[in-house]
Amino acid sequence: MPSVAKGYQRAKCLSRVCPRKIEFVANRPKSALTINIVKATLAFVLDVHVIEDPAAATVALVPMRSRLLAELAAPASAATLAARVGLARQKVTYHLNALEAHGLVRLAQERKWGGLTERLLVATAASYVVSPGALGPIAADPSREIDRLSASYLIALGARVVREVGHLVRRATDTGKRLATLAVDTEVRFRSATDRAAFSNELTEAITKLVAKYHDESAPGGRAHRLIVVAHPVPAFVGEADSGETSPKRLRREGGPNTSDPKEPS
Numbered sequence: 001m002p003s004v005a006k007g008y009q010r011a012k013c014l015s016r017v018c019p020r021k022i023e024f025v026a027n028r029p030k031s032a033l034t035i036n037i038v039k040a041t042l043a044f045v046l047d048v049h050v051i052e053d054p055a056a057a058t059v060a061l062v063p064m065r066s067r068l069l070a071e072l073a074a075p076a077s078a079a080t081l082a083a084r085v086g087l088a089r090q091k092v093t094y095h096l097n098a099l100e101a102h103g104l105v106r107l108a109q110e111r112k113w114g115g116l117t118e119r120l121l122v123a124t125a126a127s128y129v130v131s132p133g134a135l136g137p138i139a140a141d142p143s144r145e146i147d148r149l150s151a152s153y154l155i156a157l158g159a160r161v162v163r164e165v166g167h168l169v170r171r172a173t174d175t176g177k178r179l180a181t182l183a184v185d186t187e188v189r190f191r192s193a194t195d196r197a198a199f200s201n202e203l204t205e206a207i208t209k210l211v212a213k214y215h216d217e218s219a220p221g222g223r224a225h226r227l228i229v230v231a232h233p234v235p236a237f238v239g240e241a242d243s244g245e246t247s248p249k250r251l252r253r254e255g256g257p258n259t260s261d262p263k264e265p266s
Contacts, residue, residue, distance in 0.1 A: 048128070048129055049127070050167075051134060052166060054136070055102060059098050059101075059102050061130075062095070064085070064087070065098065068096065069105070070123075071085065072123040075120040076122075099121075105121045105124060106124055131163050133166075140159040142156040164226070
């Protein structure tokens with residue numbers, strides 16, 4: 001990954017959604033363009049871009065365009081991409097124009113070759129997720145689920161996380177602020193269904209006590225946070241891939257509040 005030019009510092013990530021600087025700029029802090037023949041822009045790439053626009057989702061889901069997005073982890077021209085994917089340059093340009101029009105790729109550099117200008121594009125994110133909101137009124141919604149112990153309710157909760165956090169990430173990026181989040185991901189192997197039920201009861205009791213301890217409905221300057229706890233069996237294919245790891249080593253905590261930050265975007 002190209003280094004950021006002197007005079008700029010890498011963004012400090014509070015969580016995975018923090019943007020990273022990937023392009024370089026000549027030592028000109030007041031300009032995002034160099035004065036050299038090769039023009040390079042200071043670009044930001046999100047770890048994850050949540051696609052909320054149905055039209056953008058349609059564009060990204062075209063197999064060749066998703067392949068081009070993967071190839072554009074680093075800046076490349078239409079001619080370079082054409083050689084990689086085995087398509088004519090004109091067809092690649094057509095796909096790139098569609099991706100650029102929907103904000104999925106952006107201009108990284110312009111290079112002069114004789115009397116011609118070659119455009120190098122780069123993906124706007126390292127990976128992409130289509131928000132359930134792109135489906136409009138038929139999107140999964142936990143408020144419509146009656147059985148809160150069902151797998152469909154869990155899926156609807158996950159869909160809401162993508163929708164809400166995706167919105168917050170976009171707001172944080174637009175305002176240059178960091179989003180305080182917390183995620184805990186681990187695995188536990190129960191000896192029996194009885195142990196699983198006991199674990200569920202103890203976990204529910206512990207969470208209830210913590211919420212009662214810290215919840216303050218009337219605190220000035222306070223902000224509501226959504227807490228979701230889910231558990232589901234690990235699919236067989238995931239277990240095969242991770243069979244070399246033990247559960248305690250898989251405990252990961254990401255993000256977390258930062259009280260020194262200015263008020264977060266809503």
